[in-house]
Amino acid sequence: MDSIATYFNGEKFQCTIGAIASMILIASSIFFLFQQKAFLKGMAYAIIPLSILLSIICIGVILRASTDIERVTTFYRNTPQNIQVEEIPRMEKVMKSFKIIKKVEIAFFIIGLALTIIFLRNELIKGVAVGLIIMSVSLYTFDYIAESRGEAYIKFLKSLRIEAEKTEI
Numbered sequence: 001m002d003s004i005a006t007y008f009n010g011e012k013f014q015c016t017i018g019a020i021a022s023m024i025l026i027a028s029s030i031f032f033l034f035q036q037k038a039f040l041k042g043m044a045y046a047i048i049p050l051s052i053l054l055s056i057i058c059i060g061v062i063l064r065a066s067t068d069i070e071r072v073t074t075f076y077r078n079t080p081q082n083i084q085v086e087e088i089p090r091m092e093k094v095m096k097s098f099k100i101i102k103k104v105e106i107a108f109f110i111i112g113l114a115l116t117i118i119f120l121r122n123e124l125i126k127g128v129a130v131g132l133i134i135m136s137v138s139l140y141t142f143d144y145i146a147e148s149r150g151e152a153y154i155k156f157l158k159s160l161r162i163e164a165e166k167t168e169i
């Protein structure tokens with residue numbers, strides 16, 4: 001049962017860091033917009049929307065974490081079959097989403113690199129490109145950590161099925 005709380009508290013902690021980082025990035029990028037440097041404005045154009053998206057996701061996870069702990073703990077104690085019927089399939093969807101999201105982040109990185117090379121002399125586009133590179137690397141790292149935690153959690157959930165099958169025999 002500690003694994004349930006550990007997973008969701010880990011998500012909450014990581015998302016708290018993500019939300020704070022997003023707010024700092026948004027504030028910095030807003031400052032960049034008022035500078036007279038096209039490069040900084042370009043960075044802001046890439047960083048602001050991706051940071052807003054990250055902050056929305058993180059705040060949602062933070063607000064849901066306690067409810068999720070309670071929900072899965074209740075499954076564990078009272079209706080363990082719901083872990084198999086609801087929580088494992090939910091987590092399998094989450095894990096599939098990580099694979100798609102990470103591919104998008106890699107695409108953003110490649111686009112950022114290509115824009116940097118193609119528009120080497122255009123400061124605005126180069127700024128957008130660098131912003132994409134910074135955000136794609138940050139988001140990929142963020143999602144890699146979350147995915148690793150998810151893999152450990154789903155392994156725990158599946159081990160409960162094995163334990164239940166052993167006790168039935």
